[in-house]
Amino acid sequence: MDKTLIVTNDFPPRPGGIQAFVHSMALRLDPGRVVVYASTWRDGSEVAAFDAEQPFPVVRDRTTMLLPTPRVTRRAAALLREHGCTSVWFGAAAPLGLMAPALRKAGARRLVATTHGHEAGWAQLPASRTLLRRIGEGTDTITYLGEYTRSRIARALTPEAAGRMVQLPPGVDEKTFHPASGGEAVRARLGLSDRPVVVCVSRLVPRKGQDTLIEAMPLILADRPDAVLLVVGGGPYADELKRLAERTGVAESVRFTGAVPWQELPAHFGAGDVFAMPCRTRRGGLDVEGLGIVYLEASATGLPVVAGDSGGAPDAVLDGETGWVVRGGEPGEAAERILALLGDAELRRRMGERGRKWVEDAWRWDLLAGRLTALL
Structure with a gap:
């Protein structure tokens, strides 16, 4: 059965908007077809308790900041093969999307990288702009939140990669947020x-x-x-x-x-x-x-x-x-x-x-x- 490896530095219980976005999306995928590779956080016991409650396996790296280093890339490739994953979702394109070519070589057929506000900032600086361009070339799709982030990020990509961009914003749980919420x-x-x-x-x-x-x-x-x-x-x-x-x-x-x-x-x-x-x-x-x-x-x-x-x-x-x-x-x-x-x-x-x-x-x-x- 094809599975998806989610590679992310941003995952609860670490708080934040990207963390909530990635987690909420992961919960709405088929739990039998998801594996999460994430950084750890400051309180090991809190992380362990959180991970035990998830309907899918969560593999934590020993680092508190997951970066596309050779070691992390090898670990991600090993997890891809171990769990039979054929697709990869980078919860934040920059910088983890730089691992895309190595993961494709390891067997990934689809690689999707999601951008947030900080990638729009990356697109303005020469060095990070070059890295963003590499991410666009290495993945099948870069997603964007809205027209503002699309327009900024697209300028840093090749025309071909910019043409493959797809909107994927965070959602709202309308059953939780409603007029009678208390x-x-x-x-x-x-x-x-x-x-x-x-x-x-x-x-x-x-x-x-x-x-x-x-x-x-x-x-x-x-x-x-x-x-x-x-x-x-x-x-x-x-x-x-x-x-x-x-x-x-x-x-x-x-x-x-x-x-x-x-x-x-x-x-x-x-x-x-x-x-x-x-x-x-x-x-x-x-x-x-x-x-x-x-x-x-x-x-x-x-x-x-x-x-x-x-x-x-x-x-x-x-x-x-x-x-x-x-x-x-x-x-x-x-x-x-x-x-x-x-x-x-x-x-x-x-x-x-x-x-x-x-x-x-x-x-x-x-x-x-x-x-x-x-x-x-």
Whole structure:
């Protein structure tokens, strides 16, 4: 029976968007036809417990960062032969896709490499651009998240490899993220039941734009003094954001939850009236949003969204239908759109319903996993 070897540095229990993407896809493939080769993580016991729960074998490399070294390439080739795998899926094309020629020589007939936001950055630098071109030549298909990442990555590939690109974004579990996800209970617990809530669910890093939301709060509060910004997530920018809320004089109207367990995230989305994450591009285009799955999770929860214009974030919004796209780093624009939504319940309902339907029609995991299966 033909099997697929998934080669990835990004796999749970290590947290992150790529990790969740690869794992969610793997769970929707035939478990009898999947083998995962992944890096390990900091807590060996946690990794072992996680791997034991998976419906497919997970083989961990001893390194915490899986790179296409000769040793790792030999191990991947050995696993390919041992398990009778005829296809390979690289969970992130760069840099693991550089192993493609060796794995084809070892017997792989189909090699698929999935790109995320960082490959768009690779495409801008001469050395990494050359490596990306090699990955395109060595694989059968490179996938992309949306039009932004496709256009950037395609420039680094040969015309033939660019012509073989196929869209494969992460999906949304519409049965987990839905309007009745438990938001009222979160609002009640936080004492926000009678207040308009702007929610942002994301890792706390400068690119995501939580600072822009905090800077927008004085404008929002001037019109809606009872409004509150609910910042959900943890990350290295947390302390700076708290200091910014103090300096801006809006600390009483900004709530930080810290990191929230994954199973509680749908309810925290549902605690908002509006979802906002005005992300921005940084470092000359090297730090950019690949897609922004949180916008789609918010849409599935029935919320209108306000997104930044960084990278592929606009691909996750139907501008004017499921929400609006604003310039990242512009508090005035963010405040204007947020206030328009807070002041119009019918508009919120209409955009939320349109977003929910869009997710059901185009972004469900089973649809996208079927696309990956066909590629493999």
